Amino acid sequence: xxxxxxxxxxxxxxxxxxxxxxxxxxxxxxxxxxxxxxxxxxxxxxxxxxxxxxxxxxxxxxxxxxxxxxxxxxxxxxxxxxxxxxxxxxxxxxxxxxxxxxxxxxxxxxxxxxxxxxxxxxxxxxxxxxxxxxxxxxxxxxxxxxxxxxxxxxxxxxxxxxxxxxxxxxxxxxxxxxxxxxxxxxxxxxxxxxxxxxxxxxxxxxxxxxxxxxxxxxxxxxxxxxxxxx
Amino acid sequence: xxxxxxxxxxxxxxxxxxxxxxxxxxxxxxxxxxxxxxxxxxxxxxxxxxxxxxxxxxxxxxxxxxxxxxxxxxxxxxxxxxxxxxxxxxxxxxxxxxxxxxxxxxxxxxxxxxx
Numbered sequence: 001x002x003x004x005x006x007x008x009x010x011x012x013x014x015x016x017x018x019x020x021x022x023x024x025x026x027x028x029x030x031x032x033x034x035x036x037x038x039x040x041x042x043x044x045x046x047x048x049x050x051x052x053x054x055x056x057x058x059x060x061x062x063x064x065x066x067x068x069x070x071x072x073x074x075x076x077x078x079x080x081x082x083x084x085x086x087x088x089x090x091x092x093x094x095x096x097x098x099x100x101x102x103x104x105x106x107x108x109x110x111x112x113x114x115x116x117x118x119x120x121x122x123x124x125x126x127x128x129x130x131x132x133x134x135x136x137x138x139x140x141x142x143x144x145x146x147x148x149x150x151x152x153x154x155x156x157x158x159x160x161x162x163x164x165x166x167x168x169x170x171x172x173x174x175x176x177x178x179x180x181x182x183x184x185x186x187x188x189x190x191x192x193x194x195x196x197x198x199x200x201x202x203x204x205x206x207x208x209x210x211x212x213x214x215x216x217x218x219x220x221x222x223x224x225x226x227x228x229x230x
Numbered sequence: 231x232x233x234x235x236x237x238x239x240x241x242x243x244x245x246x247x248x249x250x251x252x253x254x255x256x257x258x259x260x261x262x263x264x265x266x267x268x269x270x271x272x273x274x275x276x277x278x279x280x281x282x283x284x285x286x287x288x289x290x291x292x293x294x295x296x297x298x299x300x301x302x303x304x305x306x307x308x309x310x311x312x313x314x315x316x317x318x319x320x321x322x323x324x325x326x327x328x329x330x331x332x333x334x335x336x337x338x339x340x341x342x343x344x345x
Contacts, residue, residue, distance in 0.1 A: 117299050133301060135294065137282035155300045156261050156278050163300070229275065 003076045006061045016060070020053040024194075031195060038204075040181050043188045043195075050192045051087065058084035091191060099183050103144040110134045110149055117160070121167055125216065129174045131167075139230045141166050143173040145180070154230070161217070162226035168213035169223070175212075178205050241318060245272055245280050246289075250307065250314075253290060258306045260295075281305050289314070 010016055027049030034042035061081050110132035118131050132149045134140065139153040148170045154163065173179065182202060189195045214220045242250070245268075252267045253259060259267070265277045272280075284290040285305070292303045309317060326334045 113301070115299060133294075137278055137285070137303065152294060152301055152303055153278060153282075156302055157275055160300070 003061065003073075003080045006077065006080075007057070010057050010060050016056070019056060023049045023052045023056075027192075027194065038181070040184045043184050046195065047188050047192050050194060054084055054087070087191070091187075094190065095187065098187065099180075103147055106144060106149055107132060107147065113150075117164065118167055121164065121171060125168070125171050125175070127171045127175050129171060141170055143170045143179055145177075146174050148174065157229050158226055159222075161222045162229065165213045165217060165222040165226050166230075168216050169209045172209040172212035173205070176205065176208065178209070181205065243280070245270065245276065246284055249277065249280050249284060250289070250311075253305060253307050254311050258304050260302050260304055262302075264305065 027046050030042050030046035030049060033039075034046065058081050061077050113131045113133040115131060122129060129143075129146045129148050132147055134149055134151040136151040137153045137156070139151060139157050141148070141150045141154055143149070148167070150166070150170075154166060158166065182205075185195075185202075210223050213223050217223070248268055248270060249264055252264050256263075256267075261274065261278045261281055264281065265272070265274045268277065281290065281292070281303070285292050288308060290305050291308050292305045295302055295304045307314070323338075330337075
C-alpha cells in the first residue's frame with residue numbers, strides 16, 4: 001500500500017475523519033478566540049489542532065515492504081512519513097532562530113546605549129528594558145523582547161520630546177510583550193493555512209502603544225509630529 | 231573667481247553638491263548645522279538622506295558623537311575639494327580607457343600634443 005492508497009483509506013474511514021473534522025473545528029475555535037481575546041497561547045492551540053490530523057495520517061501510513069506494491073510505492077510512503085515527521089524539528093529550528101537568536105544577532109549589530117532620559121522613562125513607567133543604538137541614518141526604532149533598538153537617524157530628525165514619545169511607544173511594546181505576539185502570529189501563519197485568512201492584530205497594538213505615549217506625555221502633539229517626520 | 235559646484239552636476243545631485251560646498255571649508259558638521267548653513271530650503275530629513283548617500287558613496291565619512299543626552303552623526307569630507315576633483319578626473323579617464331581602449335589613449339595623446 002503506497003501513499004495514495006493510504007490517503008484514500010484514511011479519508012474513507014468515518015472514525016478517522018471524525019477526529020480530523022473535530023480537530024479542525026477546535027482549531028478554528030481557538031483562532032476565533034485568539035481574535036477576540038488576543039492571547040498568544042490560543043494561537044499555539046490553534047496550530048496544535050490544525051497539525052494534529054497530519055500526524056494522525058502519518059501514523060496510519062504503513063511503510064512495511066510486505067504492504068506496499070513495488071519499490072516506488074515504498075519510497076513515496078517513506079518520504080511522506082519522513083516529511084511529516086520533519087515538521088516538528090523544522091518548527092523548533094525556526095522558533096529558536098526567530099525568537100531566541102534574532103535579538104542576539106541584532107544585539108551584535110547594535111551597541112548598548114546609556115541615556116539618562118531613557119532610564120528616567122523606565123523608572124516612571126516601571127518597565128525594565130535595554131536600549132541599543134543602530135549605526136544607521138535611516139530613522140528606525142523597534143523592540144525585540146525587552147530590547148529597544150533605535151537608529152542614530154532617529155536622534156537626528158526628532159526633537160527631545162518627539163524622541164521621548166518614540167521611546168514611550170517602544171516601552172509599551174516591551175510591557176505588552178508585543179514582539180512575542182508578533183513573532184507567534186507570523187510563526188503560526190507559516191504552518192497553518194487557516195491562519196493566513198485572519199487579520200493581524202499589529203495595528204491594534206500600534207494604536208495602543210501610541211495611546212500609551214500620549215497618556216504619559218499628556219499630549220498627542222509629539223507622537224503626531226514624530227510620525228510625520230519618520 | 232566664483233566657485234562653481236555646479237561643475238559636479240553630472241556626478242552629484244544639486245543638493246549633494248551644496249552639502250559638499252558647506253562641508254569642505256568647515257571640515258566637521260552635524261546634519262542640523264549643515265541644514266542651517268544651506269541656502270536652499272531643503273527639509274532636515276532630505277539633508278540627512280543626502281549626507282547618508284554621500285557617506286555610502288565614500289565621499290564623506292562620519293562618526294557618532296554622544297552629547298547632551300543624545301547621539302548624532304558628525305560628517306566630514308574624506309578628501310578636500312582639489313583631491314576630490316582629481317579623483318573624479320581619474321575615474322572618468324579610467325572609464326573612457328576601459329570603454330574605448332586604444333582609441334581613447336591615442337585621442338588623449340593627440341590632445342596633449344596640441345597643448
